[in-house]
Amino acid sequence: MTSEQTSEETRDATERPAPAGPATFRPxxxxxxxxxxFVALGLSPIAFQGGAWFLVFLAPLVLALWVVRTRTVVDGDALRVLLAWGTRRVGWDEVATLRVVARGWVRAVRRDDTxxxxxxxxxxxxxxxxxxxxxxxxxxxxxxxxxxRDHQRELEATRLRIARLRERQAEQAAGQGAGQGAGQGADPDPAGAPDERA
Structure with a gap:
C-alpha cells in the first residue's frame, strides 16, 4: 500500500464526521x-366492581405501551420509526431529503417519492x-x-427598487404621451392657414 492510498483513505474517513451516537425522539x-x-388509579374503583369491568385496565395499559414504545431512533446507518404495533426502518441511502411540514412530524422522503x-x-x-x-x-x-437572511433581505430590497423604477418609467412614458397629444392638438401653424405677409 502506497502513502498516497493511505492518505486518500484517511481523507475519506475524515470527510464524514463520526456519528454523535443514536438520537431518540419521542412524541x-x-x-x-x-x-x-393516575388514570389507572382513577379507573380502579370501576375495574374492581367485578366481572368484565376488570378489562377497563386495558386502556391505561395500551396507553403506557404507546408512550414507552413509540419513538424515532436516528443513527449513522438508518432512521428507525418504532410504532406501537410495528417498526419501519429507512436506510440513509434510501433517503432523498427530509421534508419539514408546518404542523406535524418531519418526514423522510425516499428516492421513490414515498x-x-x-x-x-x-x-x-x-x-x-x-x-x-x-x-x-x-x-x-x-x-x-x-x-x-441577509441575502434574502438584499433580494427583497432589490425587487422593491426594480418595481419603483418600473413605476417611474411607466409614469414618464404616460407623461410624454400626454404631452405629445396636447402638442398635436394646438398646432400654431396649421398647413391650411393663410400667410399674413402675403
Missing amino acids: VPLPALVAVG EVALVGVRTRDLGRIAAASGGRIDMPTPEEVAEA
Missing part, C-alpha cells in the same frame, strides 16, 4: 407514564438529526443562516 416524554398511572413520518421529530430537532447521522445530512451553521 410524549416518558414522565407521562406518571399520568397514565414518505415516512418521523414520529416525535420536530423542526427544532434537525440539528440533532444531523449530528446523529454522522454527516449524512448537513445542517447550516448559525453564521450561514444569518448570511442567508
Whole structure:
C-alpha cells in the first residue's frame, strides 16, 4: 500500500464526521407514564366492581405501551420509526431529503417519492438529526443562516427598487404621451392657414 492510498483513505474517513451516537425522539416524554398511572388509579374503583369491568385496565395499559414504545431512533446507518404495533426502518441511502411540514412530524422522503413520518421529530430537532447521522445530512451553521437572511433581505430590497423604477418609467412614458397629444392638438401653424405677409 502506497502513502498516497493511505492518505486518500484517511481523507475519506475524515470527510464524514463520526456519528454523535443514536438520537431518540419521542412524541410524549416518558414522565407521562406518571399520568397514565393516575388514570389507572382513577379507573380502579370501576375495574374492581367485578366481572368484565376488570378489562377497563386495558386502556391505561395500551396507553403506557404507546408512550414507552413509540419513538424515532436516528443513527449513522438508518432512521428507525418504532410504532406501537410495528417498526419501519429507512436506510440513509434510501433517503432523498427530509421534508419539514408546518404542523406535524418531519418526514423522510425516499428516492421513490414515498414518505415516512418521523414520529416525535420536530423542526427544532434537525440539528440533532444531523449530528446523529454522522454527516449524512448537513445542517447550516448559525453564521450561514444569518448570511442567508441577509441575502434574502438584499433580494427583497432589490425587487422593491426594480418595481419603483418600473413605476417611474411607466409614469414618464404616460407623461410624454400626454404631452405629445396636447402638442398635436394646438398646432400654431396649421398647413391650411393663410400667410399674413402675403
